[in-house]
Amino acid sequence: MLSKMTVGERLFQLVLVAFISLMCAAMMYPFIHVLALSLSSYEESLRPGIHLYPRGWSLDAYKRTFASGDIFIAMGNSVFRTVVGTALSIFAMALGAYPLSKKYLPHRAFYTTFIVFTMFFSGGLIPSYLLIKALGLMDSRWVLIIPTLFSTFTMFIMRNFFMSIPAELEESARMDGANDVRILLTIIMPLSKPILATVALWTAVAHWNAWFDALLYISDHYKMVLQLYLRKLIIENQEQAMQTIMLQTTGDSRPTPETIKAAVLMIATVPIVIVYPFLQKYFVKGIMVGSLKG
Structure with missing residues (x-):
């Protein structure tokens, strides 16, 4: 399919995929942050910044x-x-x-x-x-x-x-x-x-x-x-x-x-x-x- 596309069409597809990926990441980040924070230990949860994964796993x-x-x-x-x-x-x-x-x-x-x-x-x-x-x-x-x-x-x-x-x-x-x-x-x-x-x-x-x-x-x-x-x-x-x-x-x-x-x-x-x-x-x-x- 890509081989049949022109340069402009390929560029458009690339920009479209990049844009959708960024939108998905922006939408998923709050969910991931809350999930990681809820599973983090007491000490790690007090640290400011982005939480992309649990630190010091704790339930x-x-x-x-x-x-x-x-x-x-x-x-x-x-x-x-x-x-x-x-x-x-x-x-x-x-x-x-x-x-x-x-x-x-x-x-x-x-x-x-x-x-x-x-x-x-x-x-x-x-x-x-x-x-x-x-x-x-x-x-x-x-x-x-x-x-x-x-x-x-x-x-x-x-x-x-x-x-x-x-x-x-x-x-x-x-x-x-x-x-x-x-x-x-x-x-x-x-x-x-x-x-x-x-x-x-x-x-x-x-x-x-x-x-x-x-x-x-x-x-x-x-x-x-x-x-x-x-x-x-x-x-x-x-x-x-x-x-x-x-x-x-x-x-x-x-x-x-x-x-x-x-x-x-x-x-x-x-x-x-x-x-x-x-x-x-x-x-x-x-x-x-x-x-x-x-």
């Missing part, structure tokens, strides 16, 4: 972090929110996307315009808070799931993908006596794995990283999510929380607050990174088909 920061029961509570709440919220969101958006994908739906243009309107205008933070309070969802795990159950943009991506499925499949199913619910569950959903995996990844990442709604609506310590716990350690820098973790065990090799912060960051990042490879093969196909079909 003490992870041991001290897991010694606190708060992180298990927060992680369990985040896992519950991510799994249940993602599953319910996909089901709810599929129920909205399927009828809107049918041209024979009465008043389809009106419903589409009405739903699109919500993408540009919203009630705002204060009305949303008052609504949540009036519904009795304050300090409930469902307050982290129900208000975020439906994403208009994502629903339209799913609708466009459903429109790309041949109508003949549905017609043959109707001839066999299948209703709309059965067609959706047994034909449309199985054929829509690319877009469902893509939407699942978007929704799961959003739920896993979310913390602001938990900050507003959750006051119970045992319903705190992992990202809120992470925020207390890093942004607010609560010394009492740091000391509680560091005093769980005794010993001379106490980790620094920075290594504990790095360890918690890795604990919060790794789970969602592990999920991505399992959905990657569907990701590009789901995005392309779901966005191009009008």
Whole structure:
């Protein structure tokens, strides 16, 4: 391939590869730095500068972090929110996307315009808070799931993908006596794995990283999510929380607050990174088909 390229094309390819390599290195450096810092010993973690590899290998920061029961509570709440919220969101958006994908739906243009309107205008933070309070969802795990159950943009991506499925499949199913619910569950959903995996990844990442709604609506310590716990350690820098973790065990090799912060960051990042490879093969196909079909 390179032998058939002109000098200008080869130069362009070289510059492109160099640019992408630099971008990848710039994006990977923070992750590598935090990982190396979390695995470094007490003395090495105090040294300033770039950490590209662990110095004086130590798992003490992870041991001290897991010694606190708060992180298990927060992680369990985040896992519950991510799994249940993602599953319910996909089901709810599929129920909205399927009828809107049918041209024979009465008043389809009106419903589409009405739903699109919500993408540009919203009630705002204060009305949303008052609504949540009036519904009795304050300090409930469902307050982290129900208000975020439906994403208009994502629903339209799913609708466009459903429109790309041949109508003949549905017609043959109707001839066999299948209703709309059965067609959706047994034909449309199985054929829509690319877009469902893509939407699942978007929704799961959003739920896993979310913390602001938990900050507003959750006051119970045992319903705190992992990202809120992470925020207390890093942004607010609560010394009492740091000391509680560091005093769980005794010993001379106490980790620094920075290594504990790095360890918690890795604990919060790794789970969602592990999920991505399992959905990657569907990701590009789901995005392309779901966005191009009008």
